[in-house]
Amino acid sequence: MTGTAAESDGSRGAFSLDSRTPSGVPSAFDTFRREWETRIGDGFRLPTFSADTTSDFRVRLRVARVRDAAITDLHGASATRTAGAVNGVEDQVRMYVVRRGAWTLDGPPARGEHTVSAGQFLLRHVGRPAHFRTAPHTTAKVVVLPADLLKPLLADRIVTGPARSAEVRLLVAHANMIHTTMTDLGPAGVQAARSTLIELAKAVARGRFDDIEPRLAPALVQAAKDLANHRLADPELSSTTLARELHVSVRTLQRAFATAGESVTAYIRSRRLEEARLALTAPSGHPSVSELAAHWQFADSSHFIRAFKKRYGRTPTEYARSLGSTGVA
Structure with a gap:
């Protein structure tokens, strides 16, 4: 207790x-x-x-x-x-x-x-x-x-x-x-x-929902994040789909995220990169770079590698090797 x-x-x-x-x-x-x-x-x-x-x-x-x-x-x-x-x-x-x-x-x-x-x-x-x-x-x-x-x-x-x-x-x-x-x-x-x-x-x-009430922006952001976190692998996940689920306009959702200093798209990409990083730290069964890129909805392996390196300072392969992991290519 x-x-x-x-x-x-x-x-x-x-x-x-x-x-x-x-x-x-x-x-x-x-x-x-x-x-x-x-x-x-x-x-x-x-x-x-x-x-x-x-x-x-x-x-x-x-x-x-x-x-x-x-x-x-x-x-x-x-x-x-x-x-x-x-x-x-x-x-x-x-x-x-x-x-x-x-x-x-x-x-x-x-x-x-x-x-x-x-x-x-x-x-x-x-x-x-x-x-x-x-x-x-x-x-x-x-x-x-x-x-x-x-x-x-x-x-x-x-x-x-x-x-x-x-x-x-x-x-x-x-x-x-x-x-x-x-x-x-x-x-x-x-x-x-x-x-x-x-x-x-x-x-x-x-x-x-009164979408012009500024006090409700933090709750709208959190609700959108909760929805996004359950659908990160969904290729249809976007500002539009989240706004539709929450019965607000895309502009209202984007404005709410802006009050927290981020964008909907940036949040989704950040969470997808974090999930990919966690997959690389698993004790066994590491997916390949191309598999990670496809699963987390990156356009291709090159886009995924660039985004990962910008976020974590290393490519996915370098990151996995730094942890002593093998089998990532």
Whole structure:
């Protein structure tokens, strides 16, 4: 278990926990509750969980708070389920993005329950506490947001759809950035992270991305990079295909990358060169220069060699030989 101490003013806090080992973590649920209450705060009250959940709490999770918003990433080996009376008021907006398994939410009697299955998301306003349960081996992201700026957009609507939609991809990319940069964020960074998260939730509620909102550029860049990293060997990978996947114009995507001091094309080439370099460091089975050039979508071996030497100061063959590798030609 690791943690980041909560700010004295309650503006941020974070912790992580992994109790999925065969023996688990002693009193894993007690540790989770203590860290949540200490680092995330009273504004995000935990429900009462079933006895089965508290006695068999095998999860990996990370939690981050930025002011009145919180993000939880859950990878649950065991099932979870709330229990007991549900009283009080919760004026919050919550978003569930499920990658694997299922997350079932109770609703008002007239609506019944809602199950968010793998590959789907659900966004809704929560006025009163309600029970939920997760299936074993569920992987999900839960984002809790203040209601004042989002409730007018949602009203009584429950917004659902595929997790691969452009707006959800942008929100997930930004939420992941918050997790990784939490320890480096100052007060201005915390406020910016929170504001961008809310703007992206608005985009999900509207079903469209405001591509002239400058605060969303970092999230757009990260989402594009995430997509590119999964398609580096695709000959069709380009600014155009990434922009189309993210429902923005090519110019908007290029402008977002420019704010980070790079171009889409340069990023794709850099990542392809890095993957080619890693292939040369493998302990056995080195591909040839021509095979690397073809796999990573360089026009030919000459173009690949020139680009590799410009990046790493040596040709691919020289680089492999410097590591004691053979068989690269």
